[in-house]
Amino acid sequence: MREGPDIARIASLVGDPARANMLNALMGGTALTASELALEAGVSLPTASSHLGKLMEGGLLTVASQGRHRYYGLAGPQVAGMIEAITGVAEAVGPKRVRPGPRDAAMRVARVCYDHLAGEQAVAMLDRLVAKNVLV
Template identity: 60%
Template sequence: MKEGPDIARLAALIGDPARANMLTALMSGKALTASELAAEAGVTLQTASAHLAKLDQGGLLRQRKQGRHKYFTLAGSEVAAVLEALMGLAAGAGHLRSRTGPRDPELRKARVCYNHLAGDLGIRLYDSLVARGFLTLGEAGLDLSEAGRSFMQRFDLDLADLATRRSPLCRECLDWSERRSHLAGSLGRALLGRFEDLGWARRVEGTRIVRFSPKGEAAFRRRFPLSGQGG
């Protein structure tokens, strides 16, 4: 056997259709029970439990107990980033699910990607911050400039607190629907939370959709303009 990371094992874990459906459901960032994941995968509870055990052993899931119930989440943002990238590859290659409908445009416009904003509005957020010099890409990776830090503080984000988190402050994530970057990391998570706190947007229960109100979207677009749009 060749030396190095064994990507075949992880690929096999993700590649099973039932397990892939479970992992995709957990991209909402919400902790789900085995019964809920069984329904997402279209399998029995016993079969789902076997799949979940394999995903847990493979390091893709984290489980926790609360009372009599056991809940499952993705193991972390790195797993979410891999899944989002795979979705982009699948979409680009034409491997799309047959179940389409009115939710598809909403998913493409704005959705949660594990814990941060993705879709068209997520890309707009990222592009606006880069165009205004608030986000910079250096040898150490993506980071906030001094102007960016001032902007975020004016937006009532506690950067000192975000710096204590385990995840990096800023990280690029490849958007599956557009195959362009959106903002992940603790800053991406905090921004989505701020949009919700302001009443600009809310998550649609049981989906990954993030729905902005008309006033909220207008405020978002003013706060995060693209080049030539003022702000």
């Protein structure tokens, strides 16, 4: 084995789909709880806790306690840069993952995502505005 940084260890941490989803969820810059990250990853809370432990041990996450909650965030700009770089490579060379959207049927129909509308109703509204040349 060659000497130097162990990129295989880091790649194995990032390569797990649940952990990759957790890391992507943290790219917005907001620290999240284990429960929130479990939802993002589509795993149970105990499974999420195990994954978070591995990411912490690997130096990819930090944690801050506030009251009874623990908030996880990326360990720094190098980690964010690595995720951006991997995302760029994945977009360039591979097929995209298909995420079916929210499990809740009502959330698939209409919802607000941060600063915009989303869901089937939002898509239909956009299509109508484009058809009427309100938006181009």
